[in-house]
Amino acid sequence: MSRRTFLVSALQGAGAGAALVIAVPVDSLLADKGRVVERYDWNDHSYLFLVDISRCIGCGMCVKACKKENGVPAAFYRTWVERYTVYDEETTHIESPEGAMNGFGPSNPATGASKSFFVPKLCNHCKYTPCTQVCPVGASYTTRDGVVMVDRKRCIGCGYCVQACPYGSRYIDPESHTADKCTWCYHRITRGMNPACVQACPKGARLFGDRMRENDPVFEMVETRPVRILQPELLTKPQCYYLGADKEVR
Amino acid sequence: MPDMTGYAFPNDIHIGWTLMVVLYPYLTGLVAGAFICSSLYHVFGRKELAPIARISLVVSACFLAVAPLPLLIHLGHPERAFNVLITPNFESAMAGFGIVFGLYLVLVMLEIYFVFRKDIILRARRSRGPLRWILAAVALFTYDISEEALAVDEKIVRVLAGVGIPAACLLHGYVGFIFGALKSNPWWSTPLMPIIFLFSAVVSGIALLIVLYQIAMRFRGTPIDQNCLRSMAGWLWLFLIVTFSLEMLEVITLAYERSEEWEVIGYLLSHQLSFSFISVQVVAGSLIPLILLMVVVLMSGHMKAPLLNMLTFVASGLLLMQVFSMRWNVVIGGQMFSKSLRGFRLDYVPEFFEKEGTAVAIVICIVPFLLLLVADRLLPLWSQADAKAHQDESS
16 A cells, blocks of 8 residues: 555545544533433432341342442442351350352251351441541542442542541552442442342342332331341441341351 | 461452551651651750751652552552542542651641751852752852841751641551551451551661661761760650550550451451561560660660660661551551451461562662762751861861
């Protein structure tokens, strides 16, 4: 190809590209983008999460689903499942191999455990959360519908929020070098779907609700059943409730 | 994956705040400590401290200049560091960092300027070429070193040093507050934290000055001013007593309460931190210097100067180590256990060559001394007598 033909074809290509850009109705793109926002009003929602411990079988599907949905890096977890094996009042064995991504190995029935149960964990999306309080640049924030999020474009990666979270829900993403955490799959819930972990749970141990939805069954359960929150003494007001959680659960 | 014992939340096995975050409070501690030492002379009229009054200010500035480095290296996005100043979230304890740091920097630079104004002018007068112009510009092209002008300088220095004391306390108390105000971590969450940081800062500052003073005098072949050194040893002893008492009181209170936290902290201190806390911080770093300084202060009349100098030197060296180990035990110790309060990391040793590793830390610690050497070339850092020598040289 001579220099002349190359330049001519390059110019033609550029021209065609420009025409394409103009031809695509920019307004419609924006409108499409706006439509999702238009349909979704965060003032109309107030989310909450309920974990029904008696239903969890420790299969780890939720952890796997979360990892896939959100591209969570290896060795870090937005959600995980713990297995408690209580022997007596003094001895409790807790484990969560790889966050229970691949479930748990068989427990040994001959050990004389008095009780054993699984506890799914995730960010509690605290109402008075220390993680957003300590963020020096406001990259951590709470949406009006009650979800604690991180703006990756603003986060400076100081790690103060990771230290401030009493539940171990946050980590510094080794790729983006910013704080990361469970978002209750905000990209899904704003489209009317459930978080991936709730969707993946085969036993309905993870339930996602909305206080502002009429007759919301999850909210109703939280209102009427004996639920508890984790580390209530810290007064962080978690929005994630636990049904049937043992006193050992922290 | 690190070796763990017990059950840790899966995200808690990582040490997020590394050696760099240990280094930052250590460096700002030296800054605040050296500054307060200079204020003992400028504000409280401890005339015996005259030989180190100037150097202490410059030491403070040199360490202040490198103090943000470890933080910048630690940040995931250092290019966004200025967002702390531009879009601060004032609910955050960390958001005031830029303001506190900036104010303190201005204050120290102003004080240095007024302390050395006369020397800058004298130096400008006998310099040639670009250096003369630079120094003249620094002196704002005013060569007034009349007695009245110098008296005004002195007054300004007094005021700046006076304002500087609370500023230094704020700078370092603030670092302690960043840790002390986290309710998620029982090893950090105590109102004593800022106070402990503050007092240990003064200890490290005075200790550094004692070490520097003795080494510098030896290299320069100048005799050590015994009054000055004895006075520094006395102040060091006093601040060490307060620091050590506070540090021990905190642990004793926790142990006596036998609260849930103590189950974690007691284990931490007797296992993961048994060497760095008990052996280094408490025994070698606090008890031995406490005895050495007691000997220096109470028995100085019965001992010869070289022995006293050596004891003070050794105690100061140990105290520099003590304060570093205290920062290590707080920052790293607080991350050796999970917030599940049931799992522990077995150990943490930073790599030598990594972004936040030991090599980088060593380089950062050397830079302030290089800055000091440069400053020493430009200005008479050591004492009034030194200044006079500079003056004579120029006339």
